Amino acid sequence: MAMPSSASATARMLTVPALLLLLSSAALLVFLILPSLSPSPAAHLCACSPPTTTHTTTTVTTTTTTASPAPVTTSPADVAWLKSQLASNSLPLLASHDAWHRLRKGINPRTREQQLFDINRHHGISHYPDEEATNHTALPCPGELLVEEHHSNYGEPWAGGRDVFEFLANASALTPRDQVLEIGCGTLRVGLHFIRFLEAAKFHCLERDELSLMAALRYELPAQGLLYKRPMIVRGEDMDFSRFGDTVMYDLIYASAVFLHIPDKLVWTGLERLAGKLRPQRGRIFVSHNIKFCSRLGGDECTRRLTELGLEYVGKHTHDSLLFNHYEIWWQHHTPELVQDKTAEEEEEEEAEAEGWPSPSEAEEIAAAGAGDPLERVLLLYLDGSV
Numbered sequence: 510m511a512m513p514s515s516a517s518a519t520a521r522m523l524t525v526p527a528l529l530l531l532l533s534s535a536a537l538l539v540f541l542i543l544p545s546l547s548p549s550p551a552a553h554l555c556a557c558s559p560p561t562t563t564h565t566t567t568t569v570t571t572t573t574t575t576a577s578p579a580p581v582t583t584s585p586a587d588v589a590w591l592k593s594q595l596a597s598n599s600l601p602l603l604a605s606h607d608a609w610h611r612l613r614k615g616i617n618p619r620t621r622e623q624q625l626f627d628i629n630r631h632h633g634i635s636h637y638p639d640e641e642a643t644n645h646t647a648l649p650c651p652g653e654l655l656v657e658e659h660h661s662n663y664g665e666p667w668a669g670g671r672d673v674f675e676f677l678a679n680a681s682a683l684t685p686r687d688q689v690l691e692i693g694c695g696t697l698r699v700g701l702h703f704i705r706f707l708e709a710a711k712f713h714c715l716e717r718d719e720l721s722l723m724a725a726l727r728y729e730l731p732a733q734g735l736l737y738k739r740p741m742i743v744r745g746e747d748m749d750f751s752r753f754g755d756t757v758m759y760d761l762i763y764a765s766a767v768f769l770h771i772p773d774k775l776v777w778t779g780l781e782r783l784a785g786k787l788r789p790q791r792g793r794i795f796v797s798h799n800i801k802f803c804s805r806l807g808g809d810e811c812t813r814r815l816t817e818l819g820l821e822y823v824g825k826h827t828h829d830s831l832l833f834n835h836y837e838i839w840w841q842h843h844t845p846e847l848v849q850d851k852t853a854e855e856e857e858e859e860e861a862e863a864e865g866w867p868s869p870s871e872a873e874e875i876a877a878a879g880a881g882d883p884l885e886r887v888l889l890l891y892l893d894g895s896v
């Protein structure tokens with residue numbers, strides 16, 4: 510029997526809120542449980558560290574809360590935000606040296622030398638004097654490191670380390686679980702960013718220079734609060750990677766500003782030892798600056814030697830710096846069996862299949878047919894990014 514129109518309106522008023530309530534409860538449920546069932550599509554570009562994990566244990570339950578992931582790439586929105594902050598505080602984007610000098614007004618910055626002089630003679634009101642000077646610190650650190658002399662060790666500024674990280678992390682679709690080796694990590698100008706991003710013990714480095722190792726271990730790791738990441742930094746100069754273990758496989762191996770300083774023969778020794786440790790299909794080797802160790806052999810011979818090692822030259826990349834007018838050049842190698850990179854759609858389809866959810870294309874079909882129960886509709890909305 511047809512309902513009178515007022516009764517029909519009343520029924521709608523009762524049904525729509527009830528339906529909305531049902532949908533929002535289901536959406537909330539799905540929203541809460543989905544992240545724990547499948548990684549977010551952006552997860553591979555996110556650091557899930559430091560893992561500020563709290564465990565609340567009662568006799569029956571354990572609750573885990575993880576800090577929000579840190580993005581690898583500085584987005585255009587980040588840059589726009591920073592520019593707006595500079596503008597709203599009336600700060601210039603660029604200042605000439607003279608203008609910079611004028612800004613100092615009465616402030617006379619102390620040079621590293623002056624700071625070091627003061628540290629060495631325990632100048633100031635809050636330093637423990639004489640023999641007490643190192644009794645009150647767990648990790649007494651040489652003054653040269655405290656004034657960060659090592660930040661000026663390289664041709665490019667310290668900030669270039671972040672640029673290298675951003676390029677390599679994006680180019681290799683790095684995830685926090687990946688295993689990474691840096692050949693010649695120096696003072697950790699680049700490595701710090703990897704250590705922060707990766708899970709504990711996932712960063713390995715072979716470095717020959719004692720001063721750099723001191724800077725890395727005695728200053729940078731404690732000063733950056735990264736000791737808990739337990740990076741494996743090994744002293745050595747002869748491409749002996751045995752201390753990292755026989756079974757380790759790397760997702761990323763890189764040499765930043767290193768191979769150009771090493772005899773070609775030693776570079777090839779390193780490649781011979783590492784080629785078999787590159788995770789098949791996924792692993793990449795990146796080399797910066799130039800590949801003269803290869804090109805000096807002549808094109809064909811260079812290719813032959815790489816092929817013999819099971820390596821294939823992929824291509825040359827450049828990467829702009831965020832903070833200064835500079836770009837990095839990188840050469841990428843991988844194992845030749847590498848299958849074509851999947852498209853984002855293919856990855857989503859596979860992910861959905863593995864999790865038992867409708868794939869985006871199936872979701873479209875269901876949506877087009879107007880089928881599905883409320884929970885399924887909420888799920889489709891979620892997949893669609895609408896919830």
Ligand SMILES: C[S@@+](CC[C@H](N)C(=O)[O-])C[C@H]1O[C@@H](n2cnc3c(N)ncnc32)[C@H](O)[C@@H]1O
Nearest residue numbers: 693694695698699715716717718746765766767
């Ligand atoms: C220019 S620095 C670059 C450091 C770091 N990769 C970066 O980009 O900040 C070169 C580093 O390679 C290291 N190195 C040179 N030859 C090496 C070798 N045979 N084995 C291990 N490290 C080496 C040097 O000691 C130095 O720390």
